[in-house]
Amino acid sequence: xxxxxxxxxxxxxxxxxxxxxxxxxxxxxxxxxxxxxxxxxxxxxxxxxxxxxxxxxxxxxxxxxxxxxxxxxxxxxxxxxxxxxxxxxxxxxxxxxxxxxxxxxxxxxxxxxxxxxxxxxxxxxxxxxxxxxxxxxxxxxxxxxxxxxxxxxxxxxxxxxxxxxxxxxxxxxxxxxxxxxxxxxxxxxxxxxxxxxxxxxxxxxxxxxxxxxxxxxxxxxxxxxxxxxxxxxxxxxxxxxx
Numbered sequence: 001x002x003x004x005x006x007x008x009x010x011x012x013x014x015x016x017x018x019x020x021x022x023x024x025x026x027x028x029x030x031x032x033x034x035x036x037x038x039x040x041x042x043x044x045x046x047x048x049x050x051x052x053x054x055x056x057x058x059x060x061x062x063x064x065x066x067x068x069x070x071x072x073x074x075x076x077x078x079x080x081x082x083x084x085x086x087x088x089x090x091x092x093x094x095x096x097x098x099x100x101x102x103x104x105x106x107x108x109x110x111x112x113x114x115x116x117x118x119x120x121x122x123x124x125x126x127x128x129x130x131x132x133x134x135x136x137x138x139x140x141x142x143x144x145x146x147x148x149x150x151x152x153x154x155x156x157x158x159x160x161x162x163x164x165x166x167x168x169x170x171x172x173x174x175x176x177x178x179x180x181x182x183x184x185x186x187x188x189x190x191x192x193x194x195x196x197x198x199x200x201x202x203x204x205x206x207x208x209x210x211x212x213x214x215x216x217x218x219x220x221x222x223x224x225x226x227x228x229x230x231x232x233x234x235x236x237x238x239x240x241x242x
Contacts, residue, residue: 001050001084001088002047002049003025003046003049003081003084003088004044004081005026005047006026006039006040006076009021009022009024015102016100017067017070018066018067018070019067020069020070021072022072022073022102024040024074024075024076025084026040026042026076027040027042028077028104029080029106032126033137033215034166034202036205037075037205038206040076041076050091051091054092054095061095069098073089073100077107078102078103079101079106082107082111086114098119099117099118100121101121102162103122104126105123105145105148105152106144106148109147110151115151115154119158120158123152123162124163125162125182128175128178132169152189159189161183163195164197164198165196165221166221167220167222171225180233193233195226197220197221198215199221200213200218
């Protein structure tokens with residue numbers, strides 16, 4: 001089974017528990033204004049087999065065992081290469097490797113087989129209203145997001161939420177309170193929530209790819225303000241942790 005992989009990062013520390021091998025898959029329907037990986041947007045020619053990925057990951061298995069690490073599929077949007085993703089995850093699970101996917105939840109439809117195979121979903125929250133979602137991502141796919149949530153909530157997969165905090169977009173207490181309500185109402189099995197302050201570090205990639213950078217005039221998010229908003233969020237949300 002062949003898949004379209006943009007790159008593979010080893011010894012990553014921010015994409016799930018422990019030391020991770022991160023597989024960046026090509027293809028994404030969204031065009032998020034703060035995206036750091038525009039090189040993964042287009043689905044390129046298939047270039048690697050499931051067996052080759054498993055072989056590369058097994059090289060790092062001793063490190064996984066030492067600190068509860070494993071493999072994370074990111075992108076792009078890994079759900080768009082569903083058959084390849086499921087096939088590869090099943091082979092990794094045969095090797096008793098912890099598997100996570102980093103996803104926007106915008107894929108092709110039925111995710112049951114995948115959710116029965118993996119251990120963790122790193123779930124992006126783009127925005128909590130249809131209008132805001134479209135403004136951030138350039139696409140009106142919030143309904144597809146809820147389709148993914150419906151299936152995710154039926155599984156026992158652990159969920160870590162990731163929310164990018166953007167100046168003059170969602171860096172206010174009203175949004176933070178609404179976010180807490182949204183998660184409590186719509187997403188189960190949440191074990192962790194991370195606020196990611198917006199940065200313009202990906203801007204150089206846009207220049208190299210000759211793509212206009214949507215936030216060219218926006219300052220990076222103040223980390224102290226982001227932390228204060230996180231503390232406000234956690235006061236309201238902490239009792240929801242399971």
